[in-house]
Amino acid sequence: MKKYKALKNHEMSLMEKEHMEIVRKMAAECMVLLENDGVLPLTVSGGNIALYGNGARRTVKGGTGSGDVNSRTVINIEHGLEKAGFNITTKSWLDNFDKIVASAKEAYLKELDKLSESTGISATMLSMFDYPFREPQVPLITKEDVDKSDTDTAIYVIGRISGEGKDRCCQEGDYLLYANEIENIKFISEKYKKCIVLLNTGGVIDTKALKSIRGINAIMYVGQAGNITGLAVADALLGITAPSGKLADTWALDYWDYPSSKSFSLNDDNDDDEYYTEGIYVGYRYFDTFNVTPSYCFGYGKSYTEFEIKTIDITADSDVISLTVKVTNTGNRYSGKEVVQVYYSAPKGDIEKPYQELAAFAKTKLLAPGESQVLVIEYKLTSMASYSEKKAAWIMEAGEYLIRVGNSSRNTRVEGVIVINRDLIISKHENLFRSDLPFEISSKGKQPYSYPTQEHEKKSAKRIIVDVTNINTEKIVYKREKPIYCNKSNDRKFTMDDVMAGNISLEDLVAQLTVEEMANLCVGSKRGEKEEQSIIGNASNIVPGAAGDTTSLLSSDRKIPNMIMADGPAGLRLNPxxxxxxxxxxxxxxxxxxxxxxxxxxxxxxxxxxxxxxQYCTALPVASLLASSWDMDLIEKAGDLVGKEMLQFGVTLWLAPGMNIHRNPLCGRNFEYYSEDPLFTGMCASAITKGVQKHPGIGTTIKHFAANNQENNRFYSNSHVSERALREIYLKGFEIAVKTSQPMAVMSSYNLLNGVHTANSYELLTSLLRDEWGFKGLVMTDWFATHNTDFLTGKKERKYPASSSPLCIKAGNDLIMPGGQKDVDEIIRAVYKEEGEGTYKITLEELQYCALNILRIILQSSCYENAKPYIEQFGELPWVIRVNN
Structure with a gap:
């Protein structure tokens, strides 16, 4: 009889209640105050409020697709304000909009059925991916609406939803505001004494129109804060929890200011090939280096109070740069938290450099008016190196490295100058990723961003000459050969129980496994043509609604249990x-x-x-909002919360965190990812992984590895990226996460990278991930990566094929998910092929290598009662930032 860990009681459990309270507090802290003339925080809890906008009642808790969470309830902003004691006086306007949406949805569902019939794709799949429902324009607000509202305070909520499988677009109702939204906000800004605009979005939208409207008193980015969004928004508006978020992205004045905008996804009518011609100039690196003024800069965010940031001292040696910074709440009314951000500007040399790069950061505790806190912020000297494709090495070029301290990328002071007297090669590598980029933009001859006091600050800053003669160059060793394990005993059949008992080694077990057994082990639980085309997210019948599991075909004779995987990254996605x-x-x-x-x-x-x-799970704030907290302790607490729910419901691997770079704001899945900055992204992923993996035998799956920065044609899109841009921007976050938190698993992405599917790239999954970074876990594909996806995307002519099952094994992509009999058969045939027969040949040792990686993680997983926290088995690895409060 099957055993389920789900609860049999429909009532809200104590843990569910506790988790909602935790999320309520953390979500409010993540919210970013963009504008405020003093109208916020609202000083009175209660009274009449005029509430408008598509996000007021139809509040978006998170994105669509596998990143969604099936929570018990969603508390919208209307309900949240009512819970806080306010009387919403515009219900007739909200009711009218509900009727408009209902009518539009009825028409949409009819069209969806027709489309499903013509394409052969299920209506559910169409709605989740290629053709999600798009809400219509809101109705115009009338003088009668205002007169009936009986208040001087209006709140307008702009809601936007996006999701897996489809990119956003620079059109009205998506990145741009609807015409009616602009007219409505103009109207209420004139008719009400207090006008507050809330952005209930998963990422960047156009703010140009908003900033042109006189009379808006406050704008707050509330993001998509999970199933308690309404309560958290009310807390932030009232100052019950002070919003202390900072933007994790650059918000441009105009969408076309982003360097990737003209060719991103379908903007150039080509979603087969994506050319990353902006190179390393992503986000603030571009805006600062090319002196493009943003609407809101990276790291920006106001507070209900004011802070003074004073650098007390800077020290440096060949190991660490250390800054002692004092932060004081100089306000006299409200408490708050401040984020100290440290940037460096590397000297110009043979390697082109951006104007500045984030080096380290720290967030204060909650400071009362007049209270101070001294932070000691440290980071590695060698983390300021740049990658030279010419020398295939990380290099620090001789010269002056400016150290900047402040609270956003465009509000810093030069506080130190680190002088390196000679070029220093930090580590020698191989260039692993050949690209065919036609060109990359250059900053040569461009005048970067500057400000009036910069030159004076350079002259007066503390100068430190660092002796680097004792720094040795690390030389990476690539292990091209894999050992073969020979069966030493035919007396009896080895099992995983024998390994657990210490009677044999894991290698002994692998040596005895047949090719057929290993092929089954390396393919997920699905078998059979009909099952292969079942809906994503309903793979496991042990934890219903889980995304998938490893095979159970070896459980009876080899005693190999199967691990359960659940979607993320805003919480667990299970059947409620x-x-x-x-x-x-x-x-x-x-x-x-x-x-x-x-x-x-x-x-x-x-x-x-x-x-x-x-199985009611907690919906966290989406990753893009969590990141806005700039609080690694808070993010680790979010991981701890998910870890407890994983143990509760029997999930071994969480298919999260997502950590691709926000290369362009229109990526449909940006809400699942953290930031445009790789250091920041890596630290966020590391923090949430540590939170999950402090629990015994469970772990995270960092994804999507790598350069998965668009959703249109995501199975077959080819990302063309230079080696330097990959290593400094698109791979760096993954490197930090691996080296500092050692996640249990990595998920390769759908896309091709410089002509090779990531799931089939030995250079990416073995040479880089394991040989260079020391990854110890297992690598899995994204779902259906090796399959014909016509049942998901419809029949289309494609420039590139799907990835290959045998080449997954050759590359070190250990586990094919969710897999099918086709994958098993192809792997078996590839092992038994004679040289020259067919296209692909894999060796026995390559298959053994993947099987061993999977078994090693199963052995350390919650499949066994004596499992230990996974992270402790590898220890904390030193990296980049240490903060002492």
Missing amino acids: HFITDADGNLLSGGEVFGEFRLESESNEEISDDAVHYY
Whole structure:
């Protein structure tokens, strides 16, 4: 009889209540105050509020697709304000909009059915990916609406939703504001004494129109804060929890200011090939170096109070640069938190450099008016190196390195000058990623951003000459050969129980596994053509709604248990309610995909002794909002929360965090990713991984590795990126996460990278990930990466094919998910092929290598009761930032 860890009680558990309270507090802290003339915080809890906008009642808790969370309830902003004691006086306007949306949705569903019939793709899949529902324009606000509202305070909520499988667009109702939204906000800014605009979005939208409207008193980026969004927004507006977020991205004055804008995704009518011609100049690196004025700069965010940041001292040696910084709340009314940001500007040399790069950061505790805190912020001297493709090495060129301290990328002072007297090669590598970029933009001859006092600050800053003669060059060793494990005993069949008992080694077990057994082990749980085309997110019948699991075909004779995987990264995505018969057999229904819910069997077919189970999970703030906290302790606490729910429901691997770079604001999945900055991204992913992996036997799966920066044609898009841009921008965050938190797993991405599918790239998955970075976990594909995806995307002519199952094994992509019999058969054939026969040949040792990686993680996982926290088995690895409060 199957055993389920789900709860049998429908009532809200103590843990669920506690987690909602934790998320409520952390979400409010993440919110970013963009503008405020003093109207916020609202000083009175109660009274009338005029509430408008598509996000007021239809508040977006997070994005769509596998990043969604099936939480018990969603508390919208209307409800949150009412809970705080306010009386919403514009319900008739909100009701009217609900009717407009209902009518639009009815028409949408009819069109969806027609499209499904013509394409052969299920309506559920179409709605989740290529053709999500797009809300219509809001109705115009009338004088009658204002007169009936009986208040001098209006709040307008702009909501936007995006998701997996489809990029956003620079059009009205998406990146741009609808015409009616602009007219409405202009109107209420004139009619109400207090006008507050809230941005309920997963990422950047155009703020040009908003900033042109006189009479807006405050703008707050509230993001998508999970299922308690409304409560957290009310707390932030009232100052119950002081919003202390800072932007994790540059918000441009105009979308076309982004260097990738003209060719991004379908902007140039080509989603087969994406040329990263901006090179390393992503986000603030571009805006600062090319002196393009943003609407809001990277790291920007106001507070309800004011702070003074004073650098007390800077010291440096060949190991660490250390800054002692005093932060004082100089306000006299409100408490708050401040973020100290440290940037460096490297000297011009043979290697082109951006104007500045983030080096380190730290967030204060909650400081009362007049209170101070001294922060000691440290980072590695060698982290200021640049990658030279010419020398295939990380190099610090001789010259002056300016150290800048402040609270946003465009509000810093030069506080120190670190002088390096000679070129220093930090580490020698091989160039692993040949690209065919036609060109990369250059900053030569460009005048970067500057400010009036910069030259004076350079002259007066503390100068430190660092002796680097004792720094040795690290030389990377690439292990091209893999060992082969020979069966030493035919007396009996080895099992995983023998390994657990210490009677044999894991290698002994692998040596005895047949090719067929290993092929099955390296392919996920799905088998059979019909099953291969079932909906994503309903793969496991042990944890219903989980995304998938490793095979159970070896459980009876080899005693190899299977690991359960659940989607993320805004929490676990599971079926909230499922039913079994008295014998534990799962009954159909209960699956949830966005707004589609497959109902359980009718009451007539469900016996009285059927068992009901519940898996209500907490929806976290989306990654883009969590990152805005700039608080690694807060993000680690979010991981701890998810870890507890994983143990509660029996999940081994969380398919999160997502950590691709925000190269362009229109990427449909940016809400799942953290930032435009690689250091910041890596630290966020490391923090949440540490939070999860402090629990025994469970872990994270960092994804999507790598250069997965668009959603249109994501299975077959080819990202053309230079070696330097990859290493400094798109791979650096993953490197930091691996070296500082050693996640249990890595998920390769769908896309090709310089002509090779990432799942088939030995250079990416073995040479870089394991040989250079020391990764110890397993690598899995994204779902259906090796399959024909017509059932997901429709039949189309494609420039590039899907990735290959045998080449996954050759590359060190250990586990193919969710897999199918086709994958198993192809792997077996590839091992037995004679040289020259067919296209692909893989060796026995390559298959053994992947099998060993999977078994090693299973052995350390929660499949066993004596599992230990995974991170402790590898220890903390030193990197980049240490902060002492």
